[in-house]
Amino acid sequence: MYKFIAIALSALTLTACHATSAEDELLASPETEELKAWTRQLKADDPDSARLLVRECGLAGAFGSADSKLETMRCMHRKYDEGARAGVARKAL
Numbered sequence: 001m002y003k004f005i006a007i008a009l010s011a012l013t014l015t016a017c018h019a020t021s022a023e024d025e026l027l028a029s030p031e032t033e034e035l036k037a038w039t040r041q042l043k044a045d046d047p048d049s050a051r052l053l054v055r056e057c058g059l060a061g062a063f064g065s066a067d068s069k070l071e072t073m074r075c076m077h078r079k080y081d082e083g084a085r086a087g088v089a090r091k092a093l
Helices: 002-027 030-045 047-061 066-081
Strands: none
Touching: 030 047, 030 066, 047 066
């Protein structure tokens, strides 16, 4: 029984390390770096719009994983390109 628990814990540890490594690679990808730079610039130039986009896209990154953070930044960039800005009236659909 103890042997099974030890093997299970070892497998879990290896899986967690592999997931962390994959997330680190995703966070270091060229796309992620470009989106991070864009987000920093938006926060500096137009913090109100940055906050608006975080509110609109926040659920995309609700789980806090690297993939969900990337999805949030993609959503923010897409909505910004579509014209989402603080202080600008949204067109009725």
